[in-house]
Amino acid sequence: MTQPIIELHQVTKRYADNTILSNINLTLESGKFYTLLGPSGCGKTTILRTIAGFTDATTGDILFAGKRINDVPANKRNVNTVFQDYALFPHMTVAENVAFGLTLQKRPKSEIAERVNQALRLVQLADYGDRAISALSGGQQQRIAIARAIVMQPQVLLLDEPLSALDAKLRRQMQYELRDLQQRLGITFLFVTHDQEEALAMSDEIFVMNQGEILQSGSPVDIYDEPINHFVADFIGESNILPGKMIDDFQVAFGGHQFECADAGIPVNEPVEIVIRPEDLTLTDLAHAKLTVTINTQLFRGDYYEIAATDGLGNDWLIHSVNPAEDGDQIGLTFRPQDLHVMRFGEKEAEFDARLETYEGTEDDRFDET
Amino acid sequence: MKQKFTQLYLIVVFIILYAPIVFLIAYSFSQGDTMTNYHGFTWRHYQTLFSDSRMLAIVANTLLVALLSSLIATLIGTLGALGINRTTKRVTRESLLTLNNVLMVSPDVIIGASFLIFFTMLKIPLGFGSVLLSHIAFEIPIVVLMVLPRLREMSASMLDAAQDLGATTRQLLSQVIIPFISPGIFAGFFMALTYSLDDFAVTFFVTGNGFSTLSVEIYSRARQGINLEINALSGVMFLFSLLLVGGYYWIQQVSQKRKQRKRGAIS
Amino acid sequence: MIALTKRKTWLYFIPYGLWLALFVIAPVALIIYQSFFDLGHHFTLANYSTYFASATYLKMTVNSVWYALLITLFTGLISYPTAYFLHQLKHRQFWLLLVILPTWINILLKAYAFIGIFSQAGLANQFLTFIGIGPQQILFTNASFIFVATYIQIPFMILPIFNALDDLNPAFINASRDLGASNWQTFRRVIFPLTLPGVKAGVQAVFIPSLSLFMLTRLIGGNKVITLGTAIEEHFLTTMNWGMGSTIGVVLIIAMIIVMTLTGDQKPKGGAPR
Numbered sequence: 041m042t043q044p045i046i047e048l049h050q051v052t053k054r055y056a057d058n059t060i061l062s063n064i065n066l067t068l069e070s071g072k073f074y075t076l077l078g079p080s081g082c083g084k085t086t087i088l089r090t091i092a093g094f095t096d097a098t099t100g101d102i103l104f105a106g107k108r109i110n111d112v113p114a115n116k117r118n119v120n121t122v123f124q125d126y127a128l129f130p131h132m133t134v135a136e137n138v139a140f141g142l143t144l145q146k147r148p149k150s151e152i153a154e155r156v157n158q159a160l161r162l163v164q165l166a167d168y169g170d171r172a173i174s175a176l177s178g179g180q181q182q183r184i185a186i187a188r189a190i191v192m193q194p195q196v197l198l199l200d201e202p203l204s205a206l207d208a209k210l211r212r213q214m215q216y217e218l219r220d221l222q223q224r225l226g227i228t229f230l231f232v233t234h235d236q237e238e239a240l241a242m243s244d245e246i247f248v249m250n251q252g253e254i255l256q257s258g259s260p261v262d263i264y265d266e267p268i269n270h271f272v273a274d275f276i277g278e279s280n281i282l283p284g285k286m287i288d289d290f291q292v293a294f295g296g297h298q299f300e301c302a303d304a305g306i307p308v309n310e311p312v313e314i315v316i317r318p319e320d321l322t323l324t325d326l327a328h329a330k331l332t333v334t335i336n337t338q339l340f341r342g343d344y345y346e347i348a349a350t351d352g353l354g355n356d357w358l359i360h361s362v363n364p365a366e367d368g369d370q371i372g373l374t375f376r377p378q379d380l381h382v383m384r385f386g387e388k389e390a391e392f393d394a395r396l397e398t399y400e401g402t403e404d405d406r407f408d409e410t
Numbered sequence: 411m412k413q414k415f416t417q418l419y420l421i422v423v424f425i426i427l428y429a430p431i432v433f434l435i436a437y438s439f440s441q442g443d444t445m446t447n448y449h450g451f452t453w454r455h456y457q458t459l460f461s462d463s464r465m466l467a468i469v470a471n472t473l474l475v476a477l478l479s480s481l482i483a484t485l486i487g488t489l490g491a492l493g494i495n496r497t498t499k500r501v502t503r504e505s506l507l508t509l510n511n512v513l514m515v516s517p518d519v520i521i522g523a524s525f526l527i528f529f530t531m532l533k534i535p536l537g538f539g540s541v542l543l544s545h546i547a548f549e550i551p552i553v554v555l556m557v558l559p560r561l562r563e564m565s566a567s568m569l570d571a572a573q574d575l576g577a578t579t580r581q582l583l584s585q586v587i588i589p590f591i592s593p594g595i596f597a598g599f600f601m602a603l604t605y606s607l608d609d610f611a612v613t614f615f616v617t618g619n620g621f622s623t624l625s626v627e628i629y630s631r632a633r634q635g636i637n638l639e640i641n642a643l644s645g646v647m648f649l650f651s652l653l654l655v656g657g658y659y660w661i662q663q664v665s666q667k668r669k670q671r672k673r674g675a676i677s
Numbered sequence: 678m679i680a681l682t683k684r685k686t687w688l689y690f691i692p693y694g695l696w697l698a699l700f701v702i703a704p705v706a707l708i709i710y711q712s713f714f715d716l717g718h719h720f721t722l723a724n725y726s727t728y729f730a731s732a733t734y735l736k737m738t739v740n741s742v743w744y745a746l747l748i749t750l751f752t753g754l755i756s757y758p759t760a761y762f763l764h765q766l767k768h769r770q771f772w773l774l775l776v777i778l779p780t781w782i783n784i785l786l787k788a789y790a791f792i793g794i795f796s797q798a799g800l801a802n803q804f805l806t807f808i809g810i811g812p813q814q815i816l817f818t819n820a821s822f823i824f825v826a827t828y829i830q831i832p833f834m835i836l837p838i839f840n841a842l843d844d845l846n847p848a849f850i851n852a853s854r855d856l857g858a859s860n861w862q863t864f865r866r867v868i869f870p871l872t873l874p875g876v877k878a879g880v881q882a883v884f885i886p887s888l889s890l891f892m893l894t895r896l897i898g899g900n901k902v903i904t905l906g907t908a909i910e911e912h913f914l915t916t917m918n919w920g921m922g923s924t925i926g927v928v929l930i931i932a933m934i935i936v937m938t939l940t941g942d943q944k945p946k947g948g949a950p951r
Contacts, residue, residue, distance in 0.1 A: 094570050114573040121574045127567035131589045141575030144585075192575060416762045420772075423759045426828065427779050430790035433800065437793065445793030446803075490693030512701050515881065515937065517889035519906040520926050523913050524704030527711050527923070547700035550693070610785055610892060611906075615913065628785040632896055636793060644786040651781040655774070 043106055045070045045195055045228050046091060046119075051100030053086055053252075060086050062252045064100070068196070068230060073222050075231045077239040078249030079275070084232045087249075088198050091230070092121045105195075119196040120189035124204060126181045128173045128188070134160070135169035138188045159191035162221065179210045186221070196228045203238065215241050236276045240264060248272050256389050268392050269383055273315045280321075280357055284314045284382070289399070292382055295331055295351055303382035304399040313383045318346070318360040320379035329372020333357050335365045349373075435648060438641035445636055455642035462639065465627070471538070472607065472623040479545035480602035486546070487553025487602075488595050492587070494554065495561040514551045521548060522615025529616060536618025544616050545606045552605060553598035560594030561587075600658055705930070712923035724924035734908075738928065741904040744823065745887035751827045752883050753876065756834035760875075763835070764842040773839055780832045788896045791825045792816065795897070817899025825897045826890055834879035841875025842868075877940040885933050905929045 046068040053061040061083045068074055076084035089095040090102060093114030101108050109117060120141075128137050135156055142152045160166050163183035173181065182202060189197055199218075203211045219242050222229045233239055239246050240260040247257045256268040267273035273281055284294030289304035294314050306312065326332060333349035347359040349371070357373070365371055387395075433445070438456070441449035459465060494510070497503040513521060525547070529540045564587065572586045588595075610625035617626055624647075631637055715721045728734045763772050779787070794800045795816040802812040815821050845868065853863040889906025900907075905925055912922030 092570070092574060094573070114570070115576045115578060119574075121571065123567040123571055125565060125567055127565060127571035129568060129572075129586060129590070131592075140572070140577075140585075144576045144581055188571075188575070416765070419758060420762050420766075423755065423831075424775065427776065427831065430787055430794060430828070431779060431782055433794060434786060434790040444796075444798075445790075446796065446798040446800075486692040486696055489689045490696070493687075493690035493693055506697075509697055509701050512705065515885065515933065517885055517906060517929060517933065519889045519891060519909045520708065520929060520933075521704070523909055523919075523922060523926055524708040525700075526913060527707045527919065528699075528704050531707065543700075547696065550696050550700075554693075604781065608781075608783060610783070611889075614892075615910075625783055625785050628783065628789065629892060629896075632785060632789045632792060636796070640786070640789055644782070644789070647786065648782060651778070655778065655781065659774075 042070065044068060044103075045105055046230070047101075047103040047106075048087070048090075049101040049103070051087075051090060051097045051102065053083070053090065053095065054098045060252055061090075061097075064252075064254060066247060066254065066257070068228055070195070070228055071226050072244040073219065073229045073231065073242055075233060075239040075243040075246045076249060077233060077236060077246050077276075080234055082249045083252040084234075084249050085200055088121070088200055088230065088232050091196070092119055092198055093117050118194055119198055120192045120194040121198040121200060122185045122189050122202045124201045126185040126202075128181055128184060130173050132173070133169065134165070134171050134173065134176070134184055137173065137184060138169075138191050140188065141192045155191050156187075159187040162190065162224075163187045178205055179214070182206060182214065186218075190221075190225065194227065196230060197222075197225075199229060199231045201232055201234070203233070204235075211238070218242060240276070248275065250275075254389075266381055266392075266396075267315060267383065268387060268389055269385075270313055273313075273381075273383065278318050278358060278360075280316045280318065280355075282314045282316075282355055284312050286310045286312050286382065290377075292380065295355060296353055297331065299330065299380060300377040301380040301382055302378045303380075305395040306382065306384055310384065313385070315381040315383060316375060316379055318358040319344075320375050321357070321359045321361075322374050323347075323359065323361050323363065323365060324372040324374045326370065326372045328374060330375065331373045332370055333373055335367055335369050335371060337367060338365060340364075431644075431648065434641055435645045438638060438645040440638065443636070443638060445638075445641070455638045456645070458639050459642040459646070465639075465643070468622050468624055468627050471621065472625075475538070475542055475545055475623060476603055476606035479542055479549055479606050480599050483546045483549035483602045484553050484595060484599040487550045487598055488557050488591075490550065491554045491557035491561055491591075491594075495558060510551045510554050512551075513548050514555070518609070518611030519615075522612040525612065526615045536616055537621040540616045540618070541613055541621060541623065544612050545609065548609070548612060549602035549605050552601045553595075556598035556601055557591055557594040560591040564590055596661075604654075708923045708926045708930075710923075711919055712927050714920045716918055716920065721920070724920045727921070728924050728928070734925075737903050737908060738905065740902065741888055741906075742932070744819075744826075744902060744904065745884050747823055748826045748830060748887040749880055749884045751823065752830045752834045753879065755827070756831055756879065757838055757876065759831075760835045760838035760842060764839055769839075773836075776832050776835050776839075784829060785892060785896075787829060788825060788893055791821070791828075791897055795821050816897065817901060819898065819902055822893060822898035822902050826887055826893055829890075829893075830883040830887065833882040837878035837882065838872060838875040841872035841878075845871050880940050881937065884936050888929060888932060905932070 044067045046066075048064050048066045051061055051064040052059065064083075064087060066087075076087060078084045086095060090097050093109075093112065093116075097110060102110050104112075104117065104119070129140065132140070138156045138159055139152050142155060147155075156169065157166065160169060163186055165180060165183050165187070168176070168180065168184075173184070176184065182205075185202065202218075203214050206214060215238060218229070218231075231239075231242065240263075243260055245257060246260055246263055248255045248263060250271050256263055256272050263272065264277055267276060267279075270281055273279045282294045284292050286306045286308060287293050287298055288308055289306075290301055292299055292301045292303070292312065292314060301314075331351055333351045336348045336350060338345050338347040341360075344360045344362055345364050347361055347365055349357045349359060351357060359373070384392075436448070437445045439451050439453070441452045441454065490510070494503060494506050497506065521544075525540070525544050526536075529536060529543075534540055534543075568590075569582060569586065572582050577585065608625075609623075610629060613623050614626050614629065617623070624643075628640060628643070631640055712724055713720055713722065715723055759776075763769055763776070766772050796802075797812065797814075797816075799815075801815055806812055849867055849871065850863055853867045858866065888904055889909070890904060891906040891910040894900065894902045894904055894907045905928065908925050909922050909929070912918045912925065
């Protein structure tokens with residue numbers, strides 16, 4: 041395994057009685073796109089600031105390429121930040137902003153000019169060097185903020201919710217561009233966001249955070265398909281979360297019935313929660329139904345109908361269907377065993393991973409025919 | 411109808427505001443010796459003024475005190491504003507601001523009288539030194555008040571960004587903070603200058619016998635009655651104020667234009 | 678920001694700190710200290726007992742406050758409509774500049790101008806003669822003192838009211854109209870309450886100086902009106918009774934604190950309603 045570029049070992053941050061970060065461990069490898077994802081106030085920006093050097097960790101170590109950098113001031117760290125409000129210097133032109141860090145390093149004028157031009161080309165604003173910051177649109181300011189950081193050739197680029205001030209269309213475009221930029225530069229990006237779609241779309245690996253803790257880390261697909269607990273399942277994507285009970289390995293009961301599932305290694309009769317994504321539910325006639333629900337309302341979302349329904353036990357269901365349903369109708373729902381995901385209460389990420397080890401492989405054989 | 415009333419009201423107010431000034435300057439060109447009955451045009455009073463060596467020395471003193479005190483007050487006030495802006499505790503900041511504003515709201519006589527006691531106790535001789543110190547003292551708070559809002563406008567992330575790009579504390583100050591707040595510093599200097607030129611009461615208390623500024627001189631001459639040399643002086647001072655205001659707005663316009671030129675490049 | 682900026686930077690704060698100690702705290706302390714000493718430099722409470730026992734001093738104080746109130750009232754009555762109308766003009770910033778410009782003329786020159794205007798054969802009496810009233814003694818009367826003081830203070834009242842009007846979100850006015858309020862109702866129920874902080878700032882800027890305008894009482898009022906400021910100046914520079922002067926100074930400081938408290942912004946601190 042190669043040397044990780046950034047490591048956090050048991051980092052905590054406290055202000056008086058408030059714990060902002062508790063026991064954060066994380067490892068970032070070179071050249072990957074990482075995302076810290078969580079609701080506002082979960083501590084994700086604080087992690088970014090401890091890595092950048094704007095905030096001290098109360099305890100724990102921050103390592104850069106294996107060396108402890110807790111006591112290295114921000115201006116001596118080889119990481120750069122793109123700020124949420126861009127933080128461009130209003131009294132300087134675009135080029136002066138981008139050149140700022142290089143000027144402080146007293147680089148030769150020709151080198152500065154060339155690197156500034158190169159950085160501006162990278163963000164597709166090559167001709168904008170002479171403009172005032174106030175003359176740029178939000179999207180352009182965003183790009184300049186990125187150019188100003190990457191011109192420093194950092195090994196790690198920290199991005200603090202950089203897209204949050206942009207409109208939806210521009211944000212989607214910037215997602216592609218950021219991903220593209222990261223791959224071209226080949227450096228590590230650590231991206232902070234509260235927008236799960238953004239995180240799923242761009243990241244190699246996501247850290248889901250809540251209340252100062254990292255709850256789960258993994259690839260976007262892993263986290264979407266196998267959320268570790270109620271919070272993660274609810275925060276990422278839309279989901280139906282129902283109380284249930286483990287009957288046996290690969291057998292779970294909920295909604296008054298017993299179903300085949302893809303999870304094992306949980307003690308028999310343990311109360312659990314079951315996650316089913318709305319797009320995994322299929323409308324069917326009552327004869328083929330695994331569950332029967334009554335349609336309450338539906339909204340047309342363009343590429344699908346979002347249907348709200350209630351089952352006989354009073355559980356609410358959210359269904360994404362290509363075909364519309366009729367309000368008030370009784371209708372059948374069906375799903376595949378691997379569409380169910382069983383979550384244990386209070387299970388930690390390490391325990392979850394260990395349990396998965398015990399039955400993985402068998403799972404793939406079982407449902408091959410479907 | 412309503413429009414008419416509004417206009418009439420404003421016209422009357424402006425006439426009242428400017429009548430005394432126009433009256434004063436008009437009579438500086440009158441051949442008589444009193445401010446009654448205009449006696450025809452003359453430059454005589456201006457000639458008297460410009461050959462009055464005592465008056466010219468006082469003008470020089472006044473300008474020297476104003477410039478010197480404003481420069482020093484701007485320096486100290488800016489540093490003070492930086493300090494106040496750095497305080498994190500709300501209580502500390504509020505009490506510093508309250509103390510800062512004491513001299514802003516105190517009546518001139520209180521400032522003058524208390525400074526007089528202060529200088530006498532420290533055995534500082536009354537004259538140029540005491541006047542200069544007093545002017546610096548009452549100019550500092552206005553500089554702080556002009557600089558602070560600019561400092562507050564400065565976002566914390568901008569300072570983080572500068573550090574992130576490698577700026578040391580010194581570079582942070584010289585390349586980011588000072589350029590950013592320079593409009594505030596400039597306005598502070600300017601306000602300090604006008605406070606100094608305008609002050610009468612404080613100077614009157616702490617000036618002693620040997621030293622005089624324009625305000626004090628005008629007061630003592632006005633108590634002796636009408637003297638059209640003072641009218642001529644007010645003409646000169648009005649022109650000077652106009653130039654100062656004009657210059658101030660011109661500089662603001664230029665910096666605005668510079669911004670706009672850059673902005674204009676977009677289309 | 679961490680360690681990087683914490684160190685040594687407090688050195689920059691020293692000149693300002695010295696100023697606070699020597700020119701803000703010390704002088705106030707000294708004037709209070711001095712008020713407890715008599716002419717022979719002995720500690721005494723006599724200054725205060727003299728002040729509160731003497732009809733002359735008390736009458737002077739009441740007079741001074743009364744004149745300051747009148748000046749503030751007249752200034753406000755003239756300034757609010759001026760600021761309001763001014764704010765409706767197209768080039769309002771330019772007109773505001775014209776209001777501020779006279780404040781750049783030395784106050785003594787303006788007072789001096791009125792000596793000319795109000796003199797026996799001056800402009801004002803020529804006008805009175807012209808309309809048939811005949812010449813009057815105008816200079817050295819209480820009325821002339823109030824007139825000139827009001828004249829001098831008007832811009833200082835207009836400015837904060839204008840700024841308050843400028844800060845007012847026009848959407849509030851539209852909302853009020855939308856809800857059926859007439860122009861007058863909109864003014865009384867929306868505009869005036871929301872610009873009250875400007876009026877209070879104006880009162881602060883006018884009332885306190887009006888208590889202490891000693892040069893106007895000398896030049897225009899002809900020593901008929903004795904304000905607190907005049908009394909202080911008299912004691913410090915003429916009779917050299919600094920103890921008594923300081924005592925009146927302390928009274929003036931207390932008056933100032935009362936005015937500041939009454940007109941201070943009553944934003945509920947900590948959200949507790951009062």
